[in-house]
Amino acid sequence: xxxxxxxxxxxxxxxxxxxxxxxxxxxxxxxxxxxxxxxxxxxxxxxxxxxxxxxxxxxxxxxxxxxxxxxxxxxxxxxxxxxxxxxxxxxxxxxxxxxxxxxxxxxxxxxxxxxxxxxxxxxxxxxxxxxxxxxxxxxxxxxxxxxxxxxxxxxxxxxxxxxxxxxxxxxxxxxxxxxxxxxxxxxxxxxxxxxxxxxxxxxxxxxxxxxxxxxxxxxxxxxxxxxxxxxxxxxxxxxxxxxxxxxxxxxxxxxxxxxxxxxxxxxxxxxxxxxxxxxxxxxxxxxxxxxxxxxxxxxxxxx
Amino acid sequence: xxxxxxxxxxxxxxxxxxxxxxxxxxxxxxxxxxxxxxxxxxxxxxxxxxxxxxxxxxxxxxxxxxxxxxxxxxxxxxxxxxxxxxxxxxxxxxxxxxxxxxxxxxxxxxxxxxxxxxxxxxxxxxxxxxxxxxxxxxxxxxxxxxxxxxxxxxxxxxxxxxxxxxxxxxxxxxxxxxxxxxxxxxxxxxxxxxxxxxxxxxxxxxxxxxxxxxxxxxxxxxxxxxxxxxxxxxxxxxxxxxxxxxxxxxxxxxxxxxxxxxxxxxxxxxxxxxxxxxxxxxxxxxxxxxxxxxxxxxxxxxx
DNA sequence: CGGAGCGATAGACATTATCTATTGATACAG
DNA sequence: CTGTATCAATAGATAATGTCTATCGCTCCG
Numbered sequence: 072x073x074x075x076x077x078x079x080x081x082x083x084x085x086x087x088x089x090x091x092x093x094x095x096x097x098x099x100x101x102x103x104x105x106x107x108x109x110x111x112x113x114x115x116x117x118x119x120x121x122x123x124x125x126x127x128x129x130x131x132x133x134x135x136x137x138x139x140x141x142x143x144x145x146x147x148x149x150x151x152x153x154x155x156x157x158x159x160x161x162x163x164x165x166x167x168x169x170x171x172x173x174x175x176x177x178x179x180x181x182x183x184x185x186x187x188x189x190x191x192x193x194x195x196x197x198x199x200x201x202x203x204x205x206x207x208x209x210x211x212x213x214x215x216x217x218x219x220x221x222x223x224x225x226x227x228x229x230x231x232x233x234x235x236x237x238x239x240x241x242x243x244x245x246x247x248x249x250x251x252x253x254x255x256x257x258x259x260x261x262x263x264x265x266x267x268x269x270x271x272x273x274x275x276x277x278x279x280x281x282x283x284x285x286x287x288x289x290x291x292x293x294x295x296x297x298x299x300x301x302x303x304x305x306x307x308x309x310x311x312x313x314x315x316x317x318x319x320x321x322x323x324x325x326x327x328x329x330x331x332x333x334x335x336x337x338x339x340x341x342x343x344x345x346x347x348x349x350x351x352x353x354x355x356x357x358x359x360x361x362x363x364x365x366x367x368x369x370x371x372x373x374x
Numbered sequence: 375x376x377x378x379x380x381x382x383x384x385x386x387x388x389x390x391x392x393x394x395x396x397x398x399x400x401x402x403x404x405x406x407x408x409x410x411x412x413x414x415x416x417x418x419x420x421x422x423x424x425x426x427x428x429x430x431x432x433x434x435x436x437x438x439x440x441x442x443x444x445x446x447x448x449x450x451x452x453x454x455x456x457x458x459x460x461x462x463x464x465x466x467x468x469x470x471x472x473x474x475x476x477x478x479x480x481x482x483x484x485x486x487x488x489x490x491x492x493x494x495x496x497x498x499x500x501x502x503x504x505x506x507x508x509x510x511x512x513x514x515x516x517x518x519x520x521x522x523x524x525x526x527x528x529x530x531x532x533x534x535x536x537x538x539x540x541x542x543x544x545x546x547x548x549x550x551x552x553x554x555x556x557x558x559x560x561x562x563x564x565x566x567x568x569x570x571x572x573x574x575x576x577x578x579x580x581x582x583x584x585x586x587x588x589x590x591x592x593x594x595x596x597x598x599x600x601x602x603x604x605x606x607x608x609x610x611x612x613x614x615x616x617x618x619x620x621x622x623x624x625x626x627x628x629x630x631x632x633x634x635x636x637x638x639x640x641x642x643x644x645x646x647x648x649x650x651x652x653x654x655x656x657x658x659x660x661x662x663x664x665x666x667x668x669x670x671x672x673x674x675x676x677x
Numbered sequence: 678c679g680g681a682g683c684g685a686t687a688g689a690c691a692t693t694a695t696c697t698a699t700t701g702a703t704a705c706a707g
Numbered sequence: 708c709t710g711t712a713t714c715a716a717t718a719g720a721t722a723a724t725g726t727c728t729a730t731c732g733c734t735c736c737g
Contacts, residue, residue, distance in 0.1 A: 072377055072449055072452065072453065073376060073377065073378075074375060074376065074377055074445075074449075075376075075694090077449075077452075088714085089714075089715060089716095090713090090714070090715085098694090098695070098696090099695070099696060099697080100714085100715075100716095101695080101696075101697085101698095101715085101716075101717080101718095102694070102695050102696075103715095104715060104716060104717085105694080105695085105716085105717090106694080106695095108716085109693095114452070114453070114456035114459075114460075115456060115457070115460040116456050116459050116460055117649035117650075120513070120645065120647050120648060120649055121647060121714090121715065121716090122530065122647050122702095122703080122714090122715095123702065123703040123704065123713070123714050123715075124703080124704075124713095124714085126714090126715085127513045129649055129650075130465065130466055130516075131456070131459040131465070134455060134459055134465075135452055135455055135456060135459070138448055138451045138452045138455055139448075139452055141444075141448035141451070142377075142445055142448035142449045142452060145441055145442075145444035145445035145448050146375055146377075146380075146445045148441045148444070149375065149380075149417070149438055149441045149442055149445060150375065150417070152437060152438055152441055153417035153418060153419050153434070153438060154418070156417075156419050156434040156437055156438070157417075157418040157419055162433065162434070162437075163433055210423070210430045213433075226734085226735090227425065227734095342423065344423050344424060344425050345423060346420035346423055346432055347420075347432075376725095378725090391683085392683075392684060392685095393682090393683070393684085401725090401726070401727090402726065402727060402728080403683085403684075403685095404684085404685075404686080404687095404726080404727075404728085404729095405725070405726050405727075406684095407684060407685060407686085408685090408686090408725080408726085409725080409726095411685085412724095412725095424683090424684065424685090425683090425684095425733095425734080426682070426683050426684075426733060426734045426735070427682095427683085427734080427735075429683090429684085529703085529704095530703095678737100679736100679737095680735105680736090680737090681734100681735090681736085681737105682733105682734090682735085682736105683732100683733085683734085683735105684731100684732095684733090685730100685731080685732080685733095686729105686730080686731070686732095687728105687729085687730080687731095688727100688728095688729095688730105689726105689727080689728085689729105690725100690726080690727075690728100691724100691725080691726075691727085692723100692724080692725070692726085693722100693723080693724070693725085694721100694722080694723070694724085695720100695721080695722070695723085696719100696720080696721075696722085697718105697719095697720085697721100698717105698718085698719090698720105699716100699717080699718080699719105700715105700716080700717070700718095701714100701715090701716080701717095702713100702714085702715090702716095703712100703713085703714085703715105704711100704712085704713080704714105705710100705711085705712080705713100706709100706710090706711085706712100707708100707709090707710085707711100
């Protein structure tokens, strides 16, 4: 069965005349006659009672009409909805973001995203790196903002760097290192506090100060916010990402630039075959633009 | 857009695999690939994210899925409903019947019709001849039981005689003619009562007794039932159709066979192009069979 | 690095739709 | 009652579309 023939059928019902129905459908009258006959053969039902004067739908035809109209309407709605889905810069866009980035980056990019891509409905999803990779692969996310990778160790995923985020030394006010203008990464190694496992920042912070393992004990913060509170309370030092500087200062923490300028690169990652690459790149561009010049200021301690 | 392609789409969504979906659809894998691509081009939307491992529907595709399923379901329902409409001996059958026949014939044929054509839903419609012709022509009726015609004066209609219905003289008990065994039609002419205009029986009764006009006054019965009451009350005589004999006797009327055996032929009439001719003929056959042998008995006064 | 699995592509072929021209039936006017 | 007009049906040619087989290119995996 063909939707075209169903439209022919409706046209004949509406006009009660093969010739005029054909004209409306943009085909010749014989075409309509033939197709209607085929439809009748397929359905096993006579659809019209034809005379040289009138073409009247049979009772069977009338019984079918609602269903026919339903099918045609559904088909039309497919076309209509598809038309609304054509724009790759419109509709849902599920963006994963790591927890050490989300609370500090999102407030900065929401407004620019809304301005630059008003039709794009960006839905943020906060989760740790490994989980974001999973969700990317299972098509639950369209893209993710991560601080890892960049190499080609994920062949099915593509990424693009958006901005560099320097780390900053975070010290309790009474800490000896707080007296210095610049802090060497290695000097933090001794009493550094880190996030719980699974946070990429944990590994990066340890790597930056030259430690391979983590310090023991229960003092592994589950969130960066908790970590800041712990530092402020004098439990130790830490490295924080540049965008968290404001929150750290609010917590009463002393910030110092790092001697070797350790940091991380925030990248946007997506499936290589994701068809709305333009949306990914548009979102990436908005973020990169918003964060332009941030790295230098943050690294220099200018918050 | 094509329903076939929508089914292909659903198969790919269901199986997440072009090859298996193709197998299910009974076509080759390239066919499916091509048709899906065409559909994507038509809709302007990428429907699947393909890798060598997986075929995942895009968000746009998921947004469309409900509508696609709706269209396919509607198409299937067309086929299903049509299947139920295939039998010409099933479904609605609107049968017009003239008022001087309906109340006496219907009780006789309901049971046989239900037995012989259990799936046929015969809907009787009582109206005068002219009105039945109109409704036949406007497709409001599928067939009609009439006592007129039979010739080819209605080129767009066809008819078939079902049974002969003799007229019977109906007399008040005290009427002089009631003394006779057989009444001559002409003897009724003097004080015959007839139905109001529009009833074919009126003209036929007048013609049978050799009168062209009707008798004046307010005594034109609107229904045969009224006419019988009037005769019983002694207002005059009349000719009644044989099937009404029972009702006439119940009213206390004396019945006598007619000398010249005047009568009418009941025919079933339908549009020449009506596609369910088999249904018409089946109904006609049931009626004719039920009334077989009736004419002789009625004419002889054996009720 | 080679084979297996998968979707995409190319080109031949088959099916289906559509067209023009015509027929046959019917209604209407002279 | 005959010619004309109208309409759907039919025939045959042509165009459009779908489908097939064979093959490619990519990716993953041993």
